[in-house]
Amino acid sequence: MPASLPTPAAPAQDARRGVLAIPAFRKLWNSMLFSSLGDWLGLLATTALAQQLSGGSYATANFAIAGVFIARLLPAVFLGPIAGVIADRFDRRRLMVSVDLMRAGLYISIPIVHTYFWLYTAMILVECLTLFWSPAKEASVPNLVPRDKLENANQVSLLAAYGTAPIAAILFSLLTLLSGAIAAISPLLPSNSVDIALYINALSFLFAAWTIRGLKEIPKGSASKSNKDENVGQSLIQGWKAVSESKIIRGLIIGMVGAFSAAGAVIGLARTFVGDLGGGDAAYGVLFGSVFTGLAIGIAFGPKVFAQFSRRRLFGAALTTSGVFLVLLALISNLVLSVFIVAILGAFSGIAWVTGFTMLGMEVTDDVRGRTFAFVQSLIRITLVAVLAIAPIIAATIGEHRYEFQTIVLNYNGAQITILIAGLIAVLIGSVSYHQMKDRPTVSLWSDILAALQGELGAITGAQAKGIFIAFEGGEGTGKSTQSQLLAKWLEQEGETVVLSREPGGTDLGKDLRKILLGHETGIISPRAEALLYAADRAHHVFSVIRPGLDRGDVVITDRYFDSSAAYQGAGRVLNPSEVARISRWATESLYPTLTILIDVPAEIGLGRLQSRDRLEAEPTEFHERVRQEFLQIAMMDPERYFVVDGTQTVEEIQTQIIARVAELPALKRNADEPKKKRFRK
């Protein structure tokens, strides 16, 4: 126990506003906001233009739209990694201003030239330029924002990048509806909504150039060298080597690639799909906007709504649900319903997206995390290009079909059928992912969803810690103290710094609470008061011993933690274990152990090993048997985080099994020294 209390982390509530309060960053953010809005508008306009230029041919329209997406993605596949290195060699502010001016010029030229050739050429050039702009921007942010606000800066940057998509969609739809009125104001103004959108896009880049020009805070000269000098091929090979060892990561990547394939099919076919349903550019804008609105809702609220749900299950389940809605989208030929369906589809895709990336960050160890992300991103780009190229070919090959059943006439065109196939593939991949990563095999998905919505047991939501946190749990006399001491010794021999503590009583305050809680002289305490006293001990233990130890990178072992409360005060005292667990989650700010070792012994045997009995140990055997069953239930819910060991074996046998399990933990020094072995949680 440290002599003085650690300084608590500052509450993060105001952090997002904080970063935008920095004037230089706010200026850069404003420019990002406008150029992202313009960019989305440009994307909608160029796809609509591609369709206009097709002259009404179904096949040509599909290929033309796909061409726009491919033109936008292809440069990133080949030029992405090199562009970062080149950008680092130039003065960042000048580079960004020049790129913005050139992008503006290119967007102005598209409606003037008005040919397919120039549309694609301009798109490729814009993308190439953006590949130089983005690393220059990334490198500039740390110059404008203090280190501790970098994460918030990333959050608000993402908000600018994706949050503007639905606004652009609304704007595009409005432009389509108001283009006639705009042209009536003056003959000099363009009458075509696509042209207007492209000019607005150009203006947004001019605004960005003007803003960045005034950002004197960006230091002159070239940026420091980034670590992006691996090409896509190398990144793929290195990344695959790193991830191929883990079933979970494989499941995750299969799922993410599946999600992006389905998304690619929808994006690539959306314009023709809308056309098939009788909609025009305005409807396309609305549909596009509702996907992104759904996506934003999924990203923002999904993790909160499903906070108590196993992330692994959530990922597969969300992906499968998106697939189901994709199938519905293809089958229901109704434009209005489609808008709602794509919003829900987008929300579940958003949940899968955010859960997938969060898990990737959590499941992969620090030394290979960057590489794994680079691998996944390269794979996603390649998948998107492939799907955007293949989906329209399939749609065009299927062509337009009309089915008549007596009085009912059904029109199913290539776009719908391709979306249907994409939906079925998403359902299939989602189910594979779900089964690859499924935890808690004995708990049904439905009961898990219900429990999660009620805020029950089971999820891993706490902030990431640097060190390793191991908890020992079990009934009385099961051998927790014996085994935790033996494990601490073994870990120290392995070169780890170990903090061995216990509950109740791991702090000075806790020692006093322990006396109250376990002393016979205390007599009967109300079960709720008892639960709160244990929670108070735990809150202070986490705050002053466990968290600081983990922040230092130590291995923290605790003899009992929050499952004891769910078992003793919940099942033992017959309170609701879920409610008791909720108090513990609040007390610990959802700090979950990396691994919980449950030593299981029939209550009678454990009690028989004790020399004397304290206030709780003195409870009847039935009380302790309820406690034992609750522990077993909790462990069954999350078999990957719990290791249940039969405590009736000899001390040595138990110790060998515990060491074998702990030795697998990827964050142990011994595993970091042997990078080829056991890098991931299995």
Ligand SMILES: Nc1ncnc2c1ncn2[C@@H]1O[C@H](COP(=O)(O)OP(=O)(O)OP(=O)(O)O)[C@@H](O)[C@H]1O
């Ligand atoms: N595997 C075992 N077989 C037989 N006896 C054991 C075994 N492990 C521990 N013991 C003995 O049982 C008693 C209780 O062990 P220990 O204190 O390690 O258990 P505990 O789970 O921490 O108990 P409590 O919950 O009461 O603190 C001790 O006398 C210990 O020597």
Ligand SMILES: Cc1cn([C@H]2C[C@H](O)[C@@H](COP(=O)(O)O)O2)c(=O)[nH]c1=O
């Ligand atoms: C943490 C915790 C503990 N208890 C009970 C379980 C035991 O009877 C004692 C602790 O004694 P030990 O010898 O240190 O195992 O307290 C509980 O009822 N609730 C809890 O949260």
